[in-house]
Amino acid sequence: MGMVKLVVMMMVVIAVLNPAQAQPEAKFNCTTTNATCRAVIDYTNPNGTTLSYIQTLFNVKQLIDILGANNLPSNTTGNYSVGPNKAIKVPFPCKCNNGTGLSDQVPVYTIKTGDTLYDIATTVFAGLVKYPKIQEVNNISDGNTIHVGDKLWIPLPCSCDEVGGVSVVHYGHLVELGNSIEGIAEEYGTTQQILLTLNGITDPKTLQAGQLLHVPLKACSSNVRNDSLDYPLLVANASYIYTAHNCIKCMCDSTNNFKLECEESSELKPTNWSICPTTQCSSNVYIGNITATDSCNQTTCDYAGYTSNNISTVLATHNTCAAAPNGSGPSSGATRSTLQGWFWSNLFIVIHLIFFSIYLVW
16 A cells, blocks of 8 residues: 555656646647648747757748747847747647648657657657657557667647638647636637637636647738648738748738738748749739728738749738727727726725715715
């Protein structure tokens, strides 16, 4: 009996010291057959690291992709220091198959001397995936026998499904100590019920620090055609992306009614093209130019996608007076929470004013 208690105590200690491994495996449902999309996931390092290390570890093709996902300045270098346990969003390609979404054959990790599958999962990749899953997808019969130099596919969880009939950017968010379902929902512009449903959580109080939470990020609307090589171009709020072989930069900002803003890029050298194709909508009108506007409508030259030979554009009219999501825009007035906050923060003054008024009347 004493031995059983000792084993249980050791398991508890291990769970406390290694919360990443103690968490249940994150499973992102993905019912869309053979769908592909761009997803993001948090990565933290207990000792701190650099963006270059993260780019190499996750096989991200361009550093600018990480910068855009985190809305960092485009001139930020790979030597940028990431503090201990600071979360960095890492973009990666996602593919749906058999009802589950996994990263599309990336990242690939080369086994080093002293590595075990457990260490690779919990230490190298910060618990974003469990070691049995690495063993399964790489068809390893004996998890205790791996060879230095062999390459492993690290299957990150993801999804490409619509949420509530709307296309979103699926985000694997690492829960921090003190986080709540309510707070996370408010921070990322979704609802508690959506988070509970997506993550199969029945009681929000069971949320734990270190847990990987499936969060849908609202993406800006765009006019990208379905035959474009970057379709669907989903850019989440407060982020940007370079597309069309680095010739176009597109940004998403909730203050602009979630309309995708694209412009010609001169910051990066084009890939696959020696020079960028024209981005003309009409005579002297290019991507990002405004051609007409009135009190509530604005016509702009929008990015519409690209092929192997050219970049497509379209003249589109946008309503600039539409109410912001959840009635939180400047035209909607103070929200209920704002009024409640004002009331409670000034309750002491309100009470004194009431008593003073009664005194004067008396």
